[in-house]
Amino acid sequence: MRLALASGAATLAVSFTLYPLFATGAWFWYALGAILTVTALGAGASRFSIPDWAVLPAGLVGLTMYTTAAFSRDQAWLWVFPTFDSVAEVAALWALGFDDIQRYAAPVPASQGIIALTTAGVGLIALLVDLFAARMRLAALAGLPLLALFTVPAAVITEPLAWPSFIIAALGYLVLLLADGRERVNRWGRAVLARRQAGGSDSPATQPHVGALKLSGKRIGFAAIALAVLVPTALPTLSPNPLFGFGVGGGLGRGSNTITIPNPIAGLRGQLELPAKATVLSYTSSDAAPRYLRLWSLDTFNGDEFQMTAPTGRPEDRVGAGGRLPPAPGLSPSVAMRTNELGVEVSPDINRLEFLPLPYNTTSVDIEGDWRADRSTLVVFSTTELAAGQSYRVTTVEPEPTARTLDGAAAPPDDIKTRYLQLPDDLPEEIRELAVRETAGARTPFRKAVELQNWFTRRGGFTYSLATGGHGSSALIDFLMHTRTGYCEQFAVSMAVLSRVLGIPARVAIGYTGGTRVGDRWEVSTRDTHAWPELYFEGVGWLAFEPTPAGSAGQGSARVPAYTRIAEPSDDTERPGDTAAERNSEPDEADPSAAPATRGQGPLDREGTSSSTAVEEEFPVIAWVGVGVGAVALLLLVPAFARVVMRFRRLRAMSVPVAAREDVAVPYGRAVEVRSAGREGAVTRVWAELDDMLYDYGMSREPSESPRALARRLSEGNAFGPEAAEAVKRITAAIERLMFARDPGGTAVGAADLKLVRAALAASVGRRRRWRAALLPPSTLRRLGSVGTRLLDVFDRLESLEIRRATARR
Structure with a gap:
């Protein structure tokens, strides 16, 4: 099922490159319907173990029914089943589309003939991608029909394709390859299930331990996209x-x-x-x-x-x-x-x-x-x-x-x-x-x-x-x-x-x-x-x-x-x-x-x-260069801005007590129910901010390291002075009380302690690390990476349904 869904996502991503060919976006919704139809049929075939040889004919039938419903429902039986009249009407629309394509230059008007032709073409591409990737297990070969779809606007329009559409198309193909890679890893043997702690409670996850492979694949994929976008800027144009x-x-x-x-x-x-x-x-x-x-x-x-x-x-x-x-x-x-x-x-x-x-x-x-x-x-x-x-x-x-x-x-x-x-x-x-x-x-x-x-x-x-x-x-x-x-x-x-x-x-x-x-x-x-x-x-x-x-x-x-x-x-x-x-x-x-x-x-x-x-x-060329440099600079500053916003929100929340019953989620296990979560909430925010600061300055906390062990490690070095060491001890003591004491009262911590620790961390590293922590904070990049990982984990959850069902049968 993962490969069927990834095939549909890749086709949809590449279809975005067709936008410059049309005067309006009406074509997209028809093409999206064709992609969803093919993807749903492919996912259903994988889910219910339909033989691979039957999926392509079923997809053609489903695509035909969708085309009939979209363009000739009045002549069809029950709106979706083709009749002679409905087939003739769709064929006439295709012929009209061919004539209009010869008649108009891009962007072409959104006539029904052109839309019908585009819908059929995108649907057939989706079928071929599903055939190669999900049925024949040749995900790399599925790039050929995707490339055919990509070359249509590249060959027709005179202006270069916009780089965002290229990146979206490339990412769609990478998602397909990544899904195929996970399928291949799963075939090496039985998946070892790991238990993941989220929100303080244990929850099973059915994800094989392939972190190193995922990391290598992501690095290779993103490096390839970056080279494909940046290298042509240094080459002569045609x-x-x-x-x-x-x-x-x-x-x-x-x-x-x-x-x-x-x-x-x-x-x-x-x-x-x-x-x-x-x-x-x-x-x-x-x-x-x-x-x-x-x-x-x-x-x-x-x-x-x-x-x-x-x-x-x-x-x-x-x-x-x-x-x-x-x-x-x-x-x-x-x-x-x-x-x-x-x-x-x-x-x-x-x-x-x-x-x-x-x-x-x-x-x-x-x-x-x-x-x-x-x-x-x-x-x-x-x-x-x-x-x-x-x-x-x-x-x-x-x-x-x-x-x-x-x-x-x-x-x-x-x-x-x-x-x-x-x-x-x-x-x-x-x-x-x-x-x-x-x-x-x-x-x-x-x-x-x-x-x-x-x-x-x-x-x-x-x-x-x-x-x-x-x-x-x-x-x-x-x-x-x-x-x-x-x-x-x-x-x-x-x-x-x-x-x-x-x-x-x-x-x-x-x-x-x-x-x-x-x-x-x-x-x-x-x-x-x-x-x-x-x-x-x-x-x-x-x-x-x-x-x-x-x-x-x-x-x-x-x-x-x-x-x-x-x-x-x-x-x-x-x-x-x-x-x-x-x-x-x-x-x-x-x-x-x-x-x-x-x-x-x-x-x-x-x-x-x-x-x-x-x-x-x-518009002067130098002005365009300035606009481009400014846009790139703003884009690069997005992680730093996000880090500043996160720190500001935490510090601001520390000064606003919350007078209501709530569960305060803390690291290392359990949620503690408290009557007044103002001070306890401040402790968890101080601890989270300390964790991000350590990660930004290259001194991140180990998963098995307790708060007291962390305080001892930071205090024993020469970089931390007495005041910073005491601030760390106060923070770790407060989080320990919140985690284990029946009454979480004790020493209050706040922004002043974080300021002392941040100054000590900055003084203990070189200038390059300080600039990186300020302009490109690793903690923010970690969160951005986790978003993509969570999106990919959707496939794992779908697979877990199949595993649980198979276990229940046994």
Whole structure:
């Protein structure tokens, strides 16, 4: 039974490492139920001597019944017995969990699919640990399934695992090994029962005398944990392989002709949920205005998510050293243009980023290395270079269309429609009806696009939140029809799908918003990670739209494009503000100092002025070092603080007599009933304090040493003066009277005697021992160790039940 319980405890300890993978802790209670189910079955099998070969099938049956009760009880018989419908529902949840895991980056939302998958996985790990440790008696081999569980968060999350979770997991494994060690010692022969005195009365204990083995095992185990935690701090670190340099992502082999496209959607929310804001890049622009910076362009929609077609980079499309990009698709020379130059500096801390953050439409990039542009999307990438630490110059030519130009846009060419109007055949009809209904009053594709944007940002009652889940068409319907709560990915994908329903070519761009202005530069951080839709209009090309709510109710760095702010959706005449000159005089993205506009009606005011603004400062490294040193110092002082508190409580209790009948427990045997326990209680506290002081200064009392023998030993040395020797004699005489005299009256003892003895003890030892007694008192450490020992003794008490039962049978 001990090994079954230890197996469950080890699995539970290692499962704590899964916490960083989830946005909430709902998964833990389901996983805990699975562990308790497996542990209860394993302990019961050990208790009633069930054959080992039958335990694993029984555990699988029990785990199946628990999973049924937790996730499909309505379809089950009596809530726990599986039926065909309940099994199908659980299987569907697992499939949904697999899809959601591929879709989201850690921390993932607590969807039922992910929770069901996690519960089954943790339950199977618990079964394997019980099989190896309790059935096959191979506790060390049980570390393999525990290691498999431990490596899941280590392989998925980009940040290192927190050291407390590692220590908890390691201690859980050590408990399992210790329990196995006790089982093996018991097999050497019959356990010799020792009698232990606790609280003054004899009580049998069924613990073999394996103290030396326990001590060696504890030392080895704790030393291994300490080395595992401390040694890596002195070793060089390895660089992660994240998306945007800070999250999940793919990479490519350096020097190859291929590039592996990461899943941008999977890491998007992870970037927005990072606990600390990390700088990705900074840039300057010739007009001092912010720019959205694209990394990827997602063009294919499979019904579940938008994905990116692998870009192609021909030799003639190589950029760098002033090389020009291919012309932007669909852009007519008759449209007014505005030229701008940017100077971009990418943080050197970004890793494995093979795409350059660039505004659309970029015409040239001045950068070192072999970088190439994809002709259809104008994303710039490299199979041999990385963006980390790069500095480059960018020239952009941005169209400034009027409402009349956009209203009069011709039909897109066939190649654009074929690629960017594709929708799955099983797209729900509710989505198609919604797109038509919300744009019923618009005549042109451009006006319909504006109506969609206004519906998301103004009329539709949408709110911004990272706490979302689900995938596919059902999740799309749920977002558009019911919850209307999501983050930028949901808004961008939804508007792109609705636009395609209306016959407007659409794709999803992923990159960064313009960032925060600091001095004459714009700083872009992981919090500015963003997704937005791009819609195609012949003669103007691809234009960005912004359906994500902004301001305090949404993503604060999002900006509504100026060309979408039209006053009269039904008016097709040229109006003031439709011309480029008049639009440039309005508050828009080019003027960061403009007054804040209503959400969905204008650009966001970043800080209220165009001057340098206060931004979140990084915590200095030296400050973190100081905090760490202070935390370690406080942790090391915990035993000393506990010792001071214990001494204070004893001394304080000595001065407060207790006028009530009580049993006073004293060493060496029996409890003496007294009428007034004030003075007698003070004697026992003085004796306990003396015992701790002797232990702290390395002169601890032997178990067989009587109080009088102790006084003689301390007084005979040269270290104790006459006053200290007399104080010791008074204390020992008082405890002897309390132990053996019918009337425990006699010489009173108190704090003054303890003070004399403490001074004599401190004078009799070296400085190192005095410092240890003050800062790391052994008496306190002994108590802390006894707590762990008592926890382990729970297993012994459980075993004693079996021994007593076997004895009763004989």
